[in-house]
Amino acid sequence: MTLTKPARVRFAPSPTGRLHLGGARTALYDYLIARQSGGQFVLRIEDTDRKRFLPGAEQEFMDALHWLGLQWDEGPDIGGPYGPYRQSERKEIYLQYAQQLVESGHAYPCFCTPERLEKLRSEQQARKQQPRYDGHCRNIPPEEAAARVAAGEPHVIRFKMPRDGSVTCHDLIRGDITYRNDQLDDSILVKSDGWALYHLAAMVDDHLMKITHVLRGAEWLPTFPLHVHVYRAFGWEQPEWVHLSLFLKPSGKGKMSKRDAAELMKDGRSVYITDLRGLGYIPEAVNNWAALMGWSYDDHTEFFTLADLVEKFDIRRLNPSPAAINFSKLDHFNGLHIRHLDQEDLLRRVKPFFEQAGYHPDDATLRKMMPILQPRLKTLDDAPVVAGFFFREEVEPDPQRLVPKKVTPPQALEAAKRLYEVLSALPEVTLESGEQPVRALAEEMGLKAGALFGILREAVTGQAVSPPIFETMEIIGKETVLKRLQHAIEILETMQN
RNA sequence: GCCCCCAUCGUCUAGGGGACCAGGACGUAGCCCUUUCAAGGCUAAGACCGGAGUUCGAAUCUCCGUGGGGGCACCA
Numbered sequence: 280m281t282l283t284k285p286a287r288v289r290f291a292p293s294p295t296g297r298l299h300l301g302g303a304r305t306a307l308y309d310y311l312i313a314r315q316s317g318g319q320f321v322l323r324i325e326d327t328d329r330k331r332f333l334p335g336a337e338q339e340f341m342d343a344l345h346w347l348g349l350q351w352d353e354g355p356d357i358g359g360p361y362g363p364y365r366q367s368e369r370k371e372i373y374l375q376y377a378q379q380l381v382e383s384g385h386a387y388p389c390f391c392t393p394e395r396l397e398k399l400r401s402e403q404q405a406r407k408q409q410p411r412y413d414g415h416c417r418n419i420p421p422e423e424a425a426a427r428v429a430a431g432e433p434h435v436i437r438f439k440m441p442r443d444g445s446v447t448c449h450d451l452i453r454g455d456i457t458y459r460n461d462q463l464d465d466s467i468l469v470k471s472d473g474w475a476l477y478h479l480a481a482m483v484d485d486h487l488m489k490i491t492h493v494l495r496g497a498e499w500l501p502t503f504p505l506h507v508h509v510y511r512a513f514g515w516e517q518p519e520w521v522h523l524s525l526f527l528k529p530s531g532k533g534k535m536s537k538r539d540a541a542e543l544m545k546d547g548r549s550v551y552i553t554d555l556r557g558l559g560y561i562p563e564a565v566n567n568w569a570a571l572m573g574w575s576y577d578d579h580t581e582f583f584t585l586a587d588l589v590e591k592f593d594i595r596r597l598n599p600s601p602a603a604i605n606f607s608k609l610d611h612f613n614g615l616h617i618r619h620l621d622q623e624d625l626l627r628r629v630k631p632f633f634e635q636a637g638y639h640p641d642d643a644t645l646r647k648m649m650p651i652l653q654p655r656l657k658t659l660d661d662a663p664v665v666a667g668f669f670f671r672e673e674v675e676p677d678p679q680r681l682v683p684k685k686v687t688p689p690q691a692l693e694a695a696k697r698l699y700e701v702l703s704a705l706p707e708v709t710l711e712s713g714e715q716p717v718r719a720l721a722e723e724m725g726l727k728a729g730a731l732f733g734i735l736r737e738a739v740t741g742q743a744v745s746p747p748i749f750e751t752m753e754i755i756g757k758e759t760v761l762k763r764l765q766h767a768i769e770i771l772e773t774m775q776n
Numbered sequence: 777g778c779c780c781c782c783a784u785c786g787u788c789u790a791g792g793g794g795a796c797c798a799g800g801a802c803g804u805a806g807c808c809c810u811u812u813c814a815a816g817g818c819u820a821a822g823a824c825c826g827g828a829g830u831u832c833g834a835a836u837c838u839c840c841g842u843g844g845g846g847g848c849a850c851c852a
Contacts, residue, residue, distance in 0.1 A: 293852045328851055393850065400849090407777040410848060435850055453781075462779055470850040477852050500780055501847040524782080525846065531787075533845075571788065571801090578790035579800045598789075600782050601845055608788065608802045618815075654815040665813080714811085732811035744813040 285318035286491045290344075290351070291481065293325045294336035298343035299535070300550040300604065301526045304569040305494050308523070310349040311570075311592040312492060321488060322354030324365045325481065327373075327474045337365075343552040347562045348585055353488075361488040366480050373475030376483045376513070377436045377468055381421075385512035386468055388424045388434040389416040411464040412437065436469040438478070438505065438512075446504045451492075451521045452597045458504040466505055478502065482509045485518060492519045492594075497601075498534075521594065524573045524601050526550075531603035548606045559632060559658030561620075564613040572602045582615060610657050617656050622649040629662045636663035638670040647754045651746040666746070669755060674741035676767050678774055681737050683730040692771040694724060694734050699764045708757045710749035738767035 288309040292302055313320035322344070324337055341356065353359025363369060380386035389412075400410045416424070417439065428434055441460045448456050468479040475483075485493060499506075500522050510517045528535050529543075540550055547558055555565055567583050575598070576583070576591050583591065617625065626645050629652070633640040652666055668674050682691040701716045702708055721731040736748045739760055745751055752760045 291852090295852075325852065331851065389850095396850085404777085409778040411778095450781095456780075458780075464848080467850055472850075474850085476850075481852085495852095496846095497781065498846055499852090503780085522781085527845075529787085531844085568788095573788090575789055575800095577800090581789095581801055602789090603787060605787050605802065611802055614815085651814095655813070657814090717811090727811095729811055736812065742812090746813080748811060 284316065284491075286312050286316040287319050287321065287489050288313050288492050288494060289321040289323050289485065289488065289490050290349075291323040291325045291484075292340050293328065293331070294340065295328065295331040295333050296336065298340050298552045299540070300552070300569060301496060301523075301535075303343070303347060303552050303565070304526075304572065305496065305523055306344060306349050307347070307566055307569055307588075308494055308574075308592070308594075308597075310351075311588050312494075312594060313352070314589045315592060318491070319352040319359075320349070321359070321361070321490070322351040322364060323484060323488070324355050324367075325477065326365060326367045327370075327476065327480050329367070329472075329474065339553065343556075346556055347552065347566060366475075366484065369480070369484070370474065372487070373469065373480050373483055374473065377475065377479060380438070380468070380509075380512055381436060383512065384421075384439065386436050386438050387417060387419070387421075388428050389437045389465075389467075390419075390427060390432055390434045391415055392433075409462070412466075414465060417465060433471045435467045435471050436479075437465040438468055438509065440465050440505075440508065446507055448503050448507045449517075449520065450500075450503070451519050451594065452599050453522065456500070456503065460504075463504055463508075466502075468509075478505055478509060482506055482513075486510070486513070486515045490518050492521060494521045494523060497522045497525045497599075521597070523597065524599055526572065527601050527603045529604050529606060535604070546606075548609075550604065557660075559660030559662075560609065560613050561616055561628065561659065563616040563619075564609065567616065568609045568612045572604070573598050582619075614657050617659070618653055620653070622646070622653065625649055625653060629656075629659050632659045632662050633667070633670065635660075636667060638663060638667060640670050644669060644754060651750050651754075655746065665744075668740045668742060668745070669751075671741075673766065674739070674763055676737045676741050676763075676770060677743075678770055680743050681734060681767055681771055682774075683733045686726065686730050686734075688771065688774050690724070690726070691734055692768065692775060694720075694726060694731055695738060695764060695768045695771055697724065698731070698735055698738075699761060699768065702752075702757065702764070703761055705757065708749070708752045708760055710747075710753065713749050713752065734767075735764075738764050 290306040290309045292298065310320050326332055337355065344351070353361065353364060355364040377386060381388065399413055403410045440463045443460060445457050445459045448458065450456060466478055467476055469475050503520065507517065525534055527533060528539050535550055543549055544554065549555055549558060552565070563584060566585055566588065570583060570588055571581065574592065574596055626642065626649055630640055630645060648666060648669060652662060655665055656662060682688050697720055698717070701720055702713065705712050717731060717735070718728050721728045732748055736745055737743065739748065739752060739755065
């Protein structure tokens with residue numbers, strides 16, 4: 280716990296895509312700060328760009344956040360004292376504040392056409408200059424500009440950036456950053472269609488919603504001075520600005536593109552939260568993993584539950600340098616958190632993955648499987664591949680593997696038959712009742728125990744690797760074990776000819 | 777081209793002048809355990825980008841390079 284005053288933080292996604300790792304980590308930190316300080320976590324939808332709006336995206340974001348366990352206190356679905364929480368429902372508010380800026384001389388209407396701007400930009404680029412607005416409409420007398428606006432002439436509202444001096448902006452993890460004003464642009468605040476841009480809308484909302492800490496990606500650093508200028512123009516007190524380090528692709532070369540993201544999916548990995556869920560990752564692991572990219576607690580503690588994070592997260596320990604995404608570490612955390620799950624909990628989570636793979640698991644069997652399954656799972660969707668044979672009607676042993684190295688087919692057949700005899704003589708097959716007789720059999724036949732276990736494993740599971748075979752047989756039951764062994768014997772018999 | 781950020785093992789990081797011949801984790805390799813596979817335990821290899829300063833002393837502070845990254849929209 281590092282914050283003593285209640286913090287109001289907001290996660291403000293744009294419904295143009297899906298929640299990805301970077302956003303999830305920002306939301307996580309937001310959540311942690313709000314919870315540990317007894318403040319509020321606000322969800323705000325930044326949907327002022329009507330062209331890029333994606334139907335369903337808002338719901339997708341909320342689903343993903345819910346899955347991660349990051350419940351918000353105020354948002355479009357539940358309302359709150361500072362609503363509405365959808366920017367598309369706040370259009371008039373932004374216009375009103377834009378007008379205020381025009382009247383105070385901090386902004387001005389610009390009548391330049393997109394065509395002129397495009398031409399200007401390409402000329403500047405040709406001259407290897409920094410592309411920016413040339414101030415064409417900056418000095419139109421206010422009365423004249425107002426008249427043109429009143430006459431309905433198409434226009435945007437631009438911020439009137441000071442031409443000299445500099446701004447020093449304070450970032451919580453980087454300290455002061457100074458920008459020269461003459462390097463800054465007269466950015467557009469309101470588009471010609473009347474919709475405010477981020478530079479205005481987000482500042483107005485953060486102020487109106489009494490946000491105390493703005494956490495956002497480091498890609499906002501270049502426009503940081505603009506935002507500080509906007510705050511100053513309004514005479515508002517600034518929030519604490521926190522620019523989170525960027526996530527780089529696993530190679531460390533650049534940030535993730537849509538294309539890279541699609542490419543990742545081929546390896547069973549993804550930066551999209553709802554994909555991670557489908558891939559068998561659990562939210563505990565995703566949160567733990569994401570929390571540690573850009574933040575650390577000390578020099579050795581790495582396992583954290585959400586509750587641990589609420590308690591231990593310290594905004595002052597954020598790291599400014601970019602981090603390459605490391606999926607093998609996610610696998611590690613996933614295994615770790617799966618092993619920490621209560622067995623009933625694991626059962627509930629793993630069941631859908633069996634069903635999805637086409638099995639019809641019953642809870643009683645599942646429950647018996649948990650102890651042997653739990654330490655073997657990296658992801659939940661590993662479950663049907665390592666343990667699907669529990670629910671298969673029949674298992675198809677591989678004839679080659681039924682005959683281990685240094686064992687002849689006739690020996691293997693003999694072994695299978697004797698195994699059948701030994702096991703059928705048992706009241707039931709368990710580790711306690713079965714292991715010694717089987718080992719004795721191996722010795723009697725002059726086979727290595729491992730070879731005999733191998734034959735048994737292949738016959739019963741149809742796999743070369745499986746959970747320990749006696750525990751497995753105990754769960755499957757003597758009857759099924761014998762049936763499968765009989766099937767293996769038949770396969771071995773046909774091999775003899 | 778311009779502006780901004782960053783810089784410790786392959787990766788995520790601890791380190792905020794002497795406690796560092798730099799600690800942890802993932803991954804990799806080996807060993808132990810072992811009926812296979814995991815899990816678990818142990819061990820190993822592996823880093824302070826370079827150069828100047830400041831200082832008795834620098835991974836830690838300053839500057840300059842270099843490298844990497846981000847941004848330069850009527851997107852967010």
